[in-house]
Amino acid sequence: MEENNLNDYILTAEHIKKEYNGNTVLRDVSIYIKKGEIYGLIGKNGSGKTTLFRILTGLIQRYNGTVSVGKVNTHKSKVSAVINSPSLFLNLSAFENMKAQAFLLGIHNDSRIKQTLKTVGLQDYKNILAKNFSLGMTQRLKLGMALLKTPDILILDEPINGLDPDGIVELRELLLNLNHTDGMTILTSSQIL
Numbered sequence: 586m587e588e589n590n591l592n593d594y595i596l597t598a599e600h601i602k603k604e605y606n607g608n609t610v611l612r613d614v615s616i617y618i619k620k621g622e623i624y625g626l627i628g629k630n631g632s633g634k635t636t637l638f639r640i641l642t643g644l645i646q647r648y649n650g651t652v653s654v655g656k657v658n659t660h661k662s663k664v665s666a667v668i669n670s671p672s673l674f675l676n677l678s679a680f681e682n683m684k685a686q687a688f689l690l691g692i693h694n695d696s697r698i699k700q701t702l703k704t705v706g707l708q709d710y711k712n713i714l715a716k717n718f719s720l721g722m723t724q725r726l727k728l729g730m731a732l733l734k735t736p737d738i739l740i741l742d743e744p745i746n747g748l749d750p751d752g753i754v755e756l757r758e759l760l761l762n763l764n765h766t767d768g769m770t771i772l773t774s775s776q777i778l
C-alpha cells in the first residue's frame with residue numbers, strides 16, 4: 586500500500602515481523618488503515634492473519650515493528666476485536682453474557698446493552714441461553730460484546746467462518762450498516778475469496 590501522510594490513517598502497522606521459535610510468520614508487513622473504511626485480509630490457513638490481528642489489538646506484545654493507533658477528534662481511537670474471543674458463558678442468556686462483558690468494561694447501563702442487542706438483531710433472543718444459539722447468532726452476540734464499548738475500529742477474525750449463505754449476507758449487511766451509520770472502521774479476514 587502506498588505510504589501517504591501518516592496523519593491520514595487511524596491505524597498503522599509498519600515493518601511488522603513475528604517469529605515463533607525461529608519460524609517467521611510475518612515478514613515486514615505494513616498496513617495503513619484509513620478512518621471509515623472497510624478492509625479485508627485474505628490468506629490461507631496459517632498465513633498469519635490471526636497473528637497480525639493479535640498484534641494490532643495488543644494481545645501479542647513481542648514483535649518487531651511499530652503499531653500506532655491514531656486519534657478520533659481528541660480521544661485515542663478505541664479498538665475492539667473478535668478473535669477467538671470474547672468467550673461466551675454457554676449457560677447464561679444473551680443478555681447475561683452482555684451484562685458480564687459490560688461489567689468488565691465498567692459499563693453499568695442496561696440501556697446500552699439493550700441498544701447493542703438491537704444493533705446486532707438479538708433483541709428478541711436476549712433471554713435465550715447462549716448454548717442454544719446457532720452459529721450465526723453466536724457470531725452476532727460476540728460482535729455485540731465487541732460493540733459495547735463503541736469502538737472506532739472493529740477487528741473481526743474470520744467472522745463468516747462456518748456461516749450458511751443467509752448468515753453471511755446478514756453479517757455483511759450488519760457490518761456495512763455499522764460502517765455507514767457510525768462511520769466505524771472495520772478490518773476483517775477470511776480464507777474465502
Ligand SMILES: Nc1ncnc2c1ncn2[C@@H]1O[C@H](COP(=O)(O)OP(=O)(O)OP(=O)(O)O)[C@@H](O)[C@H]1O
Binds near residue numbers: 628630631632637
Ligand atoms: N502461539 C503460537 N506458537 C507457535 N506458533 C504459532 C502460535 N500461534 C500461531 N502459530 C503459527 O503461526 C502461523 C500463523 O498462524 P495464524 O493463526 O496467525 O494464521 P492464520 O492466517 O490466522 O490461520 P487460520 O486461518 O488457520 O487462523 C501458523 O503456522 C501457526 O501454527
